[in-house]
Amino acid sequence: MAADRENERYDVIVIGAGVIGAAVGYELARRGRRTLNIDKLPAAGYGSTSNSCAIIRFSYSTYDGVAMSWEGQHYWANWRDHLGGDVDERGLARFIRCGTALLKKPGGHHEKVIPLLGELGIPFEDWSVEELVARFPAFDPSVFGPPKRPDDESFWAEPTERLLGAVWTADSGYISDPQLSAHNLQRAAEAVGGRFRFNTAVTAIERDGGRVIGVTVDGPDGPEVLSAPVVVNVAGPHSFVVNRMAGLEGTMKIATRALRHEVHHVASPPGVDYEATGCHLQDGDTGIYIRPEAGDNILIGSEDPECDPREWVDDPDHFDREITEDQWQAQVLRLARRMPDLGVPNRRRGVVDLYDVADDWIPIYDRTDLSGFYVAIGTSGNQYKNAGVAAHCMAELIEAVEAGHDHDAAPLTVEGRYTGLAIDLGSFSRNRDINERSSFSVNG
Numbered sequence: 360m361a362a363d364r365e366n367e368r369y370d371v372i373v374i375g376a377g378v379i380g381a382a383v384g385y386e387l388a389r390r391g392r393r394t395l396n397i398d399k400l401p402a403a404g405y406g407s408t409s410n411s412c413a414i415i416r417f418s419y420s421t422y423d424g425v426a427m428s429w430e431g432q433h434y435w436a437n438w439r440d441h442l443g444g445d446v447d448e449r450g451l452a453r454f455i456r457c458g459t460a461l462l463k464k465p466g467g468h469h470e471k472v473i474p475l476l477g478e479l480g481i482p483f484e485d486w487s488v489e490e491l492v493a494r495f496p497a498f499d500p501s502v503f504g505p506p507k508r509p510d511d512e513s514f515w516a517e518p519t520e521r522l523l524g525a526v527w528t529a530d531s532g533y534i535s536d537p538q539l540s541a542h543n544l545q546r547a548a549e550a551v552g553g554r555f556r557f558n559t560a561v562t563a564i565e566r567d568g569g570r571v572i573g574v575t576v577d578g579p580d581g582p583e584v585l586s587a588p589v590v591v592n593v594a595g596p597h598s599f600v601v602n603r604m605a606g607l608e609g610t611m612k613i614a615t616r617a618l619r620h621e622v623h624h625v626a627s628p629p630g631v632d633y634e635a636t637g638c639h640l641q642d643g644d645t646g647i648y649i650r651p652e653a654g655d656n657i658l659i660g661s662e663d664p665e666c667d668p669r670e671w672v673d674d675p676d677h678f679d680r681e682i683t684e685d686q687w688q689a690q691v692l693r694l695a696r697r698m699p700d701l702g703v704p705n706r707r708r709g710v711v712d713l714y715d716v717a718d719d720w721i722p723i724y725d726r727t728d729l730s731g732f733y734v735a736i737g738t739s740g741n742q743y744k745n746a747g748v749a750a751h752c753m754a755e756l757i758e759a760v761e762a763g764h765d766h767d768a769a770p771l772t773v774e775g776r777y778t779g780l781a782i783d784l785g786s787f788s789r790n791r792d793i794n795e796r797s798s799f800s801v802n803g
C-alpha cells in the first residue's frame with residue numbers, strides 16, 4: 360500500500376469529505392483533475408453533514424444568497440444525472456419536495472425575501488392567513504413573538520394578533536439522508552478517478568514561501584507528506600483550525616468559528632401525519648423552523664433568536680453532544696404554541712452538532728493569501744443545499760486563479776450550470792465588508 364502511494368500524485372488535495380468537500384472533489388475530478396479528499400473520520404459525510412437538517416429553501420436576505428440556493432436546488436432535482444447515474448451501491452439520497460411556508464408578520468423576514476424571489480423568477484405564492492390555515496390546519500396562526508424563552512412569563516401570554524399569512528415555495532424541501540448524499544458524491548468522484556482517504560487527519564499544511572505545496576497527514580500508516588499544488592480547506596467546523604495550520608489566522612476580514620446547535624425530534628400530534636403531509640415551516644415569529652422527519656416525526660431546529668444563549672466552541676473535537684433540558688423545552692414549547700395539539704414528550708430526542716459560522720453568516724468561497732490554498736468554509740448552518748453549486752464555483756475559481764486571474768482585484772462571476780444565473784463570487788470573498796443585509800442568523 361505504501362509503495363502504491365509513493366506513486367500517487369495529486370493536482371488537488373481537498374481537506375474534508377463532508378457534503379461540500381465531496382462535492383468539490385467530484386467537481387474537480389470530473390474536470391480531469393487528480394483529486395484526493397482526506398478526512399479524519401471513517402466515511403464521507405460523517406462530520407456535521409451527518410446531522411444536517413438538509414433543508415433546501417430559497418429564503419435568503421441577499422440577491423446572491425437567493426440566487427445560489429435556487430441554482431443549488433437544481434443539483435438535488437437532477438441528482439442522478441448530476442452524479443452520472445446510479446453510482447452508489449447504497450442507493451441515492453432522495454429530494455423530498457414538501458414545500459416551504461415562510462410565516463409573515465409585520466417587519467418579518469419575508470419582506471426581504473419576496474422581492475428577491477420575484478427578481479429571480481422563483482415560483483412562489485403569497486398566502487393570506489386564511490389560505491395558510493386552510494392548507495395547514497394544525498398551525499395556530501396567532502402572533503406569539505418576538506421569540507422568548509419559556510421561563511419568560513410573557514411566553515404564555517394570550518395572543519392578540521394574527522399572522523399576515525405565508526410565502527409558499529413549492530420547489531423547496533429536504534434531502535432524505537445527508538450522510539448518504541455525501542457518500543453518493545464520493546462514489547461519483549471515484550467513478551471519474553477521484554480518490555478518498557479516511558481515518559486520516561491533516562496535521563500540517565506544507566508551504567514553500569508564499570505557495571502551498573501539500574499537507575502532512577497522520578493516518579493508519581503513520582505520518583506522511585502528500586504533495587499537491589492546490590489544497591482546499593473544506594473542514595467544516597474545523598475550518599479555523601486548518602486555516603491556523605496554514606498560518607492564515609488573522610489574514611481574512613471575515614473569520615469563522617464553531618457554534619453548537621441542537622435539533623429536536625417529536626412525534627406528530629394525534630391525527631396529523633406530518634411526515635406525509637407536513638411542510639418545511641420557517642417560523643421567525645417563535646424562532647424555530649420545522650420539517651417532516653422519518654417515522655411520522657417532526658424535526659425542530661432553532662433560528663437562534665437573540666434571547667437564546669449562543670454557545671461558541673473553541674475545540675470542535677470536544678463539545679457536549681447531549682440535548683440540554685433548557686433548549687429542548689425552548690424549541691419544543693415554541694412548536695407547541697404554533698401546533699397546540701402537539702404532545703410534549705418527556706424523553707428528549709434529537710441531535711447536536713456544530714455550525715461553522717462566518718462573522719456575517721454568509722459563507723466564504725475564495726482563494727487565500729497563501730497561493731494555491733483555497734477555502735469553502737463559514738457555511739453557517741445553511742449551505743448543505745448549496746453543495747453542488749458551491750463546488751462548481753470553487754472549481755471555476757481554482758481554474759481561473761491557477762491560470763493567472765487576479766480574483767482579489769477582479770472578482771470572478773460564475774454562470775450557474777442549470778439556471779444560467781450570474782453568481783458574483785465577490786460576495787463570498789474572505790475580505791468583503793460585513794454584509795449588513797445579512798440576517799446574521801441561519802437564514803443567511
Ligand SMILES: Cc1cc2nc3c(=O)[nH]c(=O)nc-3n(C[C@H](O)[C@H](O)[C@H](O)COP(=O)(O)OP(=O)(O)OC[C@H]3O[C@@H](n4cnc5c(N)ncnc54)[C@H](O)[C@@H]3O)c2cc1C
Nearest residue numbers: 375377379399406407408411412413414561595738743744
Ligand atoms: C445541526 C445542523 C443543521 C443544519 N441544517 C441545514 C439545513 O437544513 N440546510 C442547509 O442548507 N444546511 C444546513 N446545515 C449546514 C450544512 O449541513 C453544512 O453547511 C454542511 O454540511 C457542511 O459541509 P462540509 O462538507 O463543509 O463540512 P462537514 O460535513 O463538517 O465536513 C468537514 C469534514 O472535514 C473533516 N476534517 C476536519 N478537520 C480535518 C483534518 N484536520 N484532517 C482531516 N479531515 C478533517 C471532518 O472530519 C469532516 O468530515 C446544518 C448544519 C448543522 C450542524
